[in-house]
Amino acid sequence: MSEAIKNRYEFVVLFDVENGNPNGDPDAGNMPRVDPESGLGLVTDVCLKRKIRNYVETVKEDTQGYKIYxxxxxxxxxxxxxxxxxxxxxxxxxxxxxxxxx
Known part of the structure; x- marks a missing residue:
């Protein structure tokens, strides 16, 4: 097992979207997901994981130890x-x- 897996890591992902749709809802015709109380946009955990995987895949390409399953x-x-x-x-x-x- 690699050294990185033996430890627990926490990190923060911050991103800002203006006049865009960072996480469309396929059940609602790809309309943006919005919190009904605050009117702010929502991004699901699945969307965040996909964005991180895509970033790692783009930056590290096929480097040993960074392949995305x-x-x-x-x-x-x-x-x-x-x-x-x-x-x-x-x-x-x-x-x-x-x-x-x-």
């Missing part, structure tokens, strides 16, 4: 195969990668 528009089976290949698990005619993982 869950990517937009990439099936998990492909990510599974890439992860297995990096770990030295190979797919053969007898065993598929997913069976090897089990």
């Amino acid at each position: 869950i990517k937009e528009d990439v099936p998990l089976n492909r990510s599974d195969r890439e992860a297995c290949a990096d770990m030295g698990i190979t797919e053969t005619d007898d065993k598929k990668v997913t069976e090897e993982l089990k």
